[in-house]
Amino acid sequence: MDDRTEKLLADLLARRLSGAPTEDPGLPTEALRESEALERLARRMGQAGRATPPAAFMTRARGRLLHAIEATQPARPRPGGLPMRPRPLWAIPLVSMLVVGLAGTAGVTYATAAALPGDILFPAKAAVEQVALDLAPGPSARADLSLAITERRLSEGEQLASHGRWAQAGLALEAASGALDRSVKLLEGVQEARALDLLTGRLAGLLPRVEGAVALARGAPSTQMKGAAEMLTASGMRASEAGKHLGPQHKFDFPLSNGNNLPHPDKPKHTTRGEDSPTSSKDKGHGSQPTRTPKKPTGAPK
Amino acid sequence: MQVLDTPPTALDDAALRRALAGDVQAFGDLYLACLPVIFRYIRFRVGDQALAQDLAETTFLRAWEARRRFRPGATPILGWLYRIARNAVIDHYRTARQTVALDSSMPAREVDVQAKAEENEERRRLAAALEQLDDVGRDVLTMRFVMEMSHAQVAAHLGRSQESIRVIQFRALRKLRARLQEGDGR
Numbered sequence: 001m002d003d004r005t006e007k008l009l010a011d012l013l014a015r016r017l018s019g020a021p022t023e024d025p026g027l028p029t030e031a032l033r034e035s036e037a038l039e040r041l042a043r044r045m046g047q048a049g050r051a052t053p054p055a056a057f058m059t060r061a062r063g064r065l066l067h068a069i070e071a072t073q074p075a076r077p078r079p080g081g082l083p084m085r086p087r088p089l090w091a092i093p094l095v096s097m098l099v100v101g102l103a104g105t106a107g108v109t110y111a112t113a114a115a116l117p118g119d120i121l122f123p124a125k126a127a128v129e130q131v132a133l134d135l136a137p138g139p140s141a142r143a144d145l146s147l148a149i150t151e152r153r154l155s156e157g158e159q160l161a162s163h164g165r166w167a168q169a170g171l172a173l174e175a176a177s178g179a180l181d182r183s184v185k186l187l188e189g190v191q192e193a194r195a196l197d198l199l200t201g202r203l204a205g206l207l208p209r210v211e212g213a214v215a216l217a218r219g220a221p222s223t224q225m226k227g228a229a230e231m232l233t234a235s236g237m238r239a240s241e242a243g244k245h246l247g248p249q250h251k252f253d254f255p256l257s258n259g260n261n262l263p264h265p266d267k268p269k270h271t272t273r274g275e276d277s278p279t280s281s282k283d284k285g286h287g288s289q290p291t292r293t294p295k296k297p298t299g300a301p302k
Numbered sequence: 303m304q305v306l307d308t309p310p311t312a313l314d315d316a317a318l319r320r321a322l323a324g325d326v327q328a329f330g331d332l333y334l335a336c337l338p339v340i341f342r343y344i345r346f347r348v349g350d351q352a353l354a355q356d357l358a359e360t361t362f363l364r365a366w367e368a369r370r371r372f373r374p375g376a377t378p379i380l381g382w383l384y385r386i387a388r389n390a391v392i393d394h395y396r397t398a399r400q401t402v403a404l405d406s407s408m409p410a411r412e413v414d415v416q417a418k419a420e421e422n423e424e425r426r427r428l429a430a431a432l433e434q435l436d437d438v439g440r441d442v443l444t445m446r447f448v449m450e451m452s453h454a455q456v457a458a459h460l461g462r463s464q465e466s467i468r469v470i471q472f473r474a475l476r477k478l479r480a481r482l483q484e485g486d487g488r
Contacts, residue, residue, distance in 0.1 A: 155352040162360065
């Protein structure tokens with residue numbers, strides 16, 4: 001294609017995409033056909049990229065960012081204003097009650113949807129999720145929703161950890177562990193082959209993220225996070241084992257399941273010696289026994 | 303496609319200067335003004351709604367930390383934020399070792415499971431093919447079609463003429479189409 005033709009086609013495409021009127025540039029039909037195909041491709045990209053931040057996120061985005069910024073810097077006078085004072089503890093429930101009382105149903109719905117584990121409104125959010133699960137129209141929709149909730153808990157844990165809110169992050173990851181276990185159980189009830197294929201593929205895609213969250217939790221300076229790491233590891237192992245049966249066509253890699261990196265979740269006090277785990281000495285006796293009974297991983301240290 | 307030439311955001315110059323000088327409240331306003339465009343880019347790259355929200359927040363926190371390095375005359379603000387967002391996405395994939403992120407929005411009905419999977423697959427294919435293009439081609443297509451910036455805005459952000467942007471756009475779309483066809487042929 002010579003420079004002149006390329007420039008004419010580039011201008012034609014730009015005009016079409018901008019909705020401007022176009023004239024016949026007198027180019028060969030083949031070149032015009034290609035230009036049309038490129039226009040369709042550009043529109044596909046626009047369609048695929050179309051997204052707006054959820055209203056609940058937008059509502060509190062500014063406040064959250066400013067809170068995070070203020071948390072990262074020492075208190076200092078704001079331009080044109082008085083210095084920020086630390087919020088007294090009694091103010092938190094009081095403000096929440098006022099919010100609930102004054103905001104009305106829509107406001108509370110937004111606040112609830114954006115609540116994070118450890119927030120006062122988080123139990124309400126969990127209850128809404130439970131209702132959505134109960135009302136899901138079938139096993140595959142229920143499993144899909146449960147996987148989505150698992151992803152959400154992982155995101156919340158990562159987000160809280162990035163702000164150094166370790167205790168809340170630990171709660172989020174413990175909840176992610178429970179959600180992952182529930183997802184596997186629900187997946188076992190899916191009968192329709194196509195849906196099972198899609199959902200097991202999604203579960204397989206989730207495991208590297210679980211692994212990342214375990215690594216994050218293990219490296220955190222928090223006993224709660226280390227406990228959450230154990231629970232999440234056990235859940236990841238169970239999901240990996242179940243996934244291999246439910247969707248053998250997918251790759252269910254969960255490297256932690258070889259047992260070389262973590263103490264056995266059932267025997268944290270007796271398996272730390274001689275292991276590679278960088279947290280083994282700190283983990284000793286933190287007492288965060290998982291409430292469930294995880295299966296023994298293949299190749300676990302004796 | 304009129305929407306492609308809609309300005310993504312109108313920023314008050316004085317407010318921008320205050321935000322970059324360290325005024326937290328003005329930075330909050332900047333955040334809200336630029337968030338939809340940056341969110342669209344991140345969401346396109348990672349697919350997952352909740353993750354996109356986290357990375358958008360990370361982007362602006364990093365921007366806050368790096369605000370003293372921003373030079374108003376050299377780069378428009380959206381182009382600068384785009385670079386930070388792009389690095390945040392790359393860092394995320396590097397640390398989480400994820401290859402595919404899936405949309406965590408809740409399906410309303412059983413049939414939505416498949417529709418959502420197909421939509422995700424289309425987005426993932428386009429994003430992956432886009433990443434294989436050269437830097438300028440990838441940036442032009444991302445700014446034009448994902449961030450919905452006009453030719454004039456892209457030209458200003460990349461320091462090129464509009465004519466040059468139109469030609470780059472044409473060439474990059476041809477390459478993208480070829481990449482996608484190669485992928486289909488495998």
